[in-house]
Amino acid sequence: MEDKILKFVSVDDVPEGCRDLVEVFGMDVFIRLIEFCGGSSIYLPSKGSVFRNARNRVIRDEFDGGNFRELSGRFGISDMQIRNIVR
Numbered sequence: 001m002e003d004k005i006l007k008f009v010s011v012d013d014v015p016e017g018c019r020d021l022v023e024v025f026g027m028d029v030f031i032r033l034i035e036f037c038g039g040s041s042i043y044l045p046s047k048g049s050v051f052r053n054a055r056n057r058v059i060r061d062e063f064d065g066g067n068f069r070e071l072s073g074r075f076g077i078s079d080m081q082i083r084n085i086v087r
Contacts (some may be wrong), residue, residue: 006031056085 011022014030022030059071063086068079075082 059085 009027009031011019011027014022018030021033025033055075059075059082062071063082068082071082072079
């Protein structure tokens, strides 16, 4: 039944506050999203926090015990931030 109706769903059927999601991801992805978590509030982290976690992991992997200055220059953060990340 839902499959037959799905082909008639348009962006006009979507609440105005969610239409950007349809435009960015497409109706198919939007439908999957509402099937998964429709009706609930979800938290989406900022891009910065996700990238920061990955950056810090790379810094810890590449830290050799003394290359604070090299890593701080490469990643655009202070030596002290490097020290805090690798401790």
